[in-house]
Amino acid sequence: MKTLGLAGSVIGLLALRQPLVVILLTVAACVHMFWGRGNLEDIIEDMWVGLDKEVILSIPLFILCGGVMTRGSIAQRLIRILSAMTKPLPGGLAVATILSCAVFAAISGSSIVTMLAIGTVMYPAMRQAGYDNKFSLGAIMSGGTLGIVIPPSIPMIIYGLVTETSVTDMFAAGFGPGLLLTLALSAYSVWYNWGMPTMAFDFGAFWIAFKDGIWAALMPVILLGGIYSGYFTATEAAAVALAYALVIEIFVHREMRAGDFYNVVLETSKLGGSLFPLIAVALSLNIVxxxxxxxxxxxxxxxxxxxxxxxxxxxxxxxxxxxxxxxxT
Incomplete structure (x- = not known):
């Protein structure tokens, strides 16, 4: 009877289009009262216990790092390098989009940030180059999902928190599938656009793009190298990525001002304000x-x-x- 009542409450809240945090909190309260210790105050205590972990700090740091790169020019410089490399391929711009999403996901850890950063640049470019609207959107959306699989991944961190699984082990396990998905999406882009005209590889243009984006290209190398060598934990990797992005954008590229950073922090705070209550309630429910x-x-x-x-x-x-x-999401 209690189980049916709980299921009915969840269905009712879904029908009323209530926020996910309200539904999760209702489930957590019912579970605590019916099958737990019978004290609603334990929900708050369990939330604190669940969030009182060092790895939780990596989530806002990765989100903030992605925001800094989007506001600055790291994303655009990476895109220019990859676009120059893939010009000779049929559908080369689409392949560059997929590869850019994969590289950016390996830095930011977020699918949403990846799609925003890459999509705002590549969607107009693909449409101007003659790619149809559905394929252009599909390439960006599918490329953005690589942020879930390719480490460092924020969903992996959250899953590791909830299931008490080693985040480092999950990062190591996600690299192979992420690489395979990237290759599969790139191969499909080449096949789908096989008849499109191609351009000869221009080493001069590539060298200019590479010199202009060398500091941006080093970022995923430093980050992933530190993680897979065991030199960085997930939290340390997030802090290093944020510090590197800030130094490059402020002192090297000189495209990040105090007002820009304030806006990035504000956007990150809004996203964190909607994300962390969900994580806290889920962890509290998980303990019971x-x-x-x-x-x-x-x-x-x-x-x-x-x-x-x-x-x-x-x-x-x-x-x-x-x-x-x-x-x-």
């Missing part, structure tokens, strides 16, 4: 579920129904597809 061995019970139940690993992966992806259609 772990205390009552809910994840283990769910795994045992699923194992009793599904014996094939392939079928399990298919069902998980179907579930993610359905949930992804109903939820915004």
């Amino acid at each position: 579920l772990i205390e009552h061995r809910a994840p283990q019970s769910l795994v045992e139940f699923m194992q009793s129904l599904i014996s094939s690993p392939v079928m399990f992966m298919v069902l998980v992806n179907v579930l993610l597809l359905i949930v992804g259609c109903l939820m915004t």
